[in-house]
Amino acid sequence: MSLTFQEAYQDLRHIYDQTRQAASVPFTLRDAERALAALLTTDNLWEAIRLSHVPLRALSTFWHQLIKAGLLKAHDGALRLTESGQALTQALGVAPLREATCAHCEGRGVDYRTLPEGVAERFAEIARHRPEAIQAYDQGFVTDATTLSRIAFAWHRGDLEGKAIIVLGDDDLMSIAAALTGAPAHILAIDIDERLIQFINEVARQEGLDRLEAVRYDLREPLPTAWLRRFDTFLTDPTESFLGFKTTIERGLLALRGPGSAGYFGLTHVESSYEKWAQIQRFLLDHGAVLTDLIDDFSAYVNWGYIESMRSWEWLPTHSLPERAWYYSALHRIELLRTPDLDNTAVEGDIFSDAEAATT
Numbered sequence: 001m002s003l004t005f006q007e008a009y010q011d012l013r014h015i016y017d018q019t020r021q022a023a024s025v026p027f028t029l030r031d032a033e034r035a036l037a038a039l040l041t042t043d044n045l046w047e048a049i050r051l052s053h054v055p056l057r058a059l060s061t062f063w064h065q066l067i068k069a070g071l072l073k074a075h076d077g078a079l080r081l082t083e084s085g086q087a088l089t090q091a092l093g094v095a096p097l098r099e100a101t102c103a104h105c106e107g108r109g110v111d112y113r114t115l116p117e118g119v120a121e122r123f124a125e126i127a128r129h130r131p132e133a134i135q136a137y138d139q140g141f142v143t144d145a146t147t148l149s150r151i152a153f154a155w156h157r158g159d160l161e162g163k164a165i166i167v168l169g170d171d172d173l174m175s176i177a178a179a180l181t182g183a184p185a186h187i188l189a190i191d192i193d194e195r196l197i198q199f200i201n202e203v204a205r206q207e208g209l210d211r212l213e214a215v216r217y218d219l220r221e222p223l224p225t226a227w228l229r230r231f232d233t234f235l236t237d238p239t240e241s242f243l244g245f246k247t248t249i250e251r252g253l254l255a256l257r258g259p260g261s262a263g264y265f266g267l268t269h270v271e272s273s274y275e276k277w278a279q280i281q282r283f284l285l286d287h288g289a290v291l292t293d294l295i296d297d298f299s300a301y302v303n304w305g306y307i308e309s310m311r312s313w314e315w316l317p318t319h320s321l322p323e324r325a326w327y328y329s330a331l332h333r334i335e336l337l338r339t340p341d342l343d344n345t346a347v348e349g350d351i352f353s354d355a356e357a358a359t360t
Contacts, residue, residue, distance in 0.1 A: 008091035015065045023061035025355045026273035027054070035062050036089050040096040043078045045318060046326035051097055053269040056358040060315035067317055077320025101297075105149075108298050108331075110156060112148035119180045120148055126203055127173055131195040135306040138239045138352045138360050139193070140327065141171045146299045150264065150331065151177045154233065157293070157333060159262045160184055163232035166255045168219065168248055170196060174235050176203055179212040188227070190217040219247055220347045223254050228344070231255045234263045237299070237329070239360075240271040244351035246283060253287060253340045261336045263289070266299050266329030271358045288338035298331035304359075312358035327359070 003011070016032050031054045038051035052059055063079065066072035071085035081089065101107040112120060124144050133139035151174065154160045161183040167175045168190055175189035189200050191214070200214035217224075234255055238248035245267075252263050267277065281291060303322050307313065352360045 003087050003091035005091055005093070008088050011069070011088060012092060015062070015069055015071075018065045019058065019062045022065070023058045025055060025057045026275040027058035027062070028274075031058065032062060033092070033094055035059055036092070036094045037097050039072070039079060039081050039085075040089055040094065043080050045074075045077050045079055045316065045320065046322040046324070048079055049270065050326045050328060051099075055273045055356045056270045056312050057315065057356055058273070060312065060317065063317050072317075074318035077318055079318070106145070106300070107295075108149045108153070109295055110149050110153045112145060112152045115148060115152055115155075116181055119177070120144070122180055122207070123148060123173070123177050126176060126207075129199075130171075130173060131193070131199055133171060133302075133304040133306075134193075135304075135309065135360070137171075137193055138244075139171045140301050140304045140359065141173070142237070142299045142301050143325070146301075147172050147174055147177050149298070150174060150235065151181065153293075153295075153331065153333075154178075154235070154262075154264060155181070155183060157262070159233040159264075159333075164188075164230060166190065166227065166231040166234045166252070168234060168236040168252055168255075169238065170200065170214070172237055173200070175200060175212055175214065176209070178235075179204065179209040180207070184211060187212045188231070189214040190219075192216065192218045219251055220351060222344045222346055223251050227255050229255070229257050229339075232257060232261050236264070237266045239352050239357075240268060240276075241350070241352055241354035241357050242276060242279060243347070243349060243354070245280060247347045247351055249284070250287075250342050253289065253336070254342055254344055256336055258339045259288075259336050262292075263334045263336075265332050265334075267332060268327065268329040270327055271356050273356060276356060284334055287340040287342060289334040289336055289340070291332060292335050293333035294330055296330040297328040299329040300325040301327040301329075303327075310359045311353075315358075 035052045038048045073080050165184045165187045170189040170191050175187045197214045197216045204212040234252035238245045
């Protein structure tokens with residue numbers, strides 16, 4: 001079976017239009033191409049999600065449209081293009097993806113083994129006893145290597161040593177990793193989860209980390225006056241509804257001293273389209289922050305125990321539990337150019353979900 005480019009493009013355009021209509025979230029022809037390239041690269045559903053860089057709400061809908069058109073088969077966690085699907089990709093000139101990730105640093109561009117001797121080993125032992133991730137707070141922690149690499153990168157950029165650090169939400173235990181280096185002047189970890197607060201404070205006591213403290217705090221509440229304009233650096237991994245993201249970053253910006261202070265956060269492709277990325281970048285620029293660094297797929301997440309109950313499970317055309325990391329986020333660093341003009345007020349509503357949210 002062979003198709004001309006024009007015939008294949010018309011077929012793809014029809015599937016694309018159907019996907020846009022059914023998904024009701026941003027989805028582009030370039031997204032469709034990325035998704036097809038991923039299907040040429042792997043037949044594993046979770047790997048296809050990782051490689052596609054397309055929000056899962058739209059990606060799942062696209063897969064269903066391909067199945068409906070007889071171009072894709074889904075079974076036992078595998079996605080395989082049919083003969084017609086292969087012919088479509090060939091006519092369109094879509095090729096398998098070629099990954100060029102550095103094996104040494106896993107594509108992060110930073111080596112956490114440059115941290116002081118013993119930090120990585122101590123952190124790994126501590127992290128073994130952390131509280132399990134729970135869905136109520138949209139938790140899902142990253143690998144030890146990711147947490148340590150975030151701290152190494154912040155140190156490399158001059159945002160750790162001698163600095164006052166605030167960590168907004170800390171199931172990744174970034175506050176502990178930072179404290180183990182001995183570099184920061186002070187570290188405050190804030191989280192709504194009392195289990196994490198108790199765990200971090202107990203670790204600080206046992207390890208003699210007197211510069212580290214953890215306090216229970218709900219990000220929906222105004223930032224306490226004592227924390228306003230008191231920190232040099234914020235670290236966070238926010239929930240990715242736009243309201244949730246905006247709320248978290250606003251708290252971080254309010255906590256920073258002023259121009260030259262820095263913030264770090266993650267953002268995925270699974271739950272955030274490039275339209276949302278653009279909205280977030282405009283928000284940051286409007287409030288005096290410039291994006292200085294962006295490293296895609298920096299953060300790898302450990303598979304959490306509630307995958308079968310996350311909202312996107314029912315979207316998938318076939319089901320199997322992932323055997324390796326599939327959920328990644330891009331590390332962003334911002335720096336303040338001016339003191340942001342923000343209201344420190346309470347936030348109401350659902351901060352965990354929007355149309356693109358997949359893991360809540």
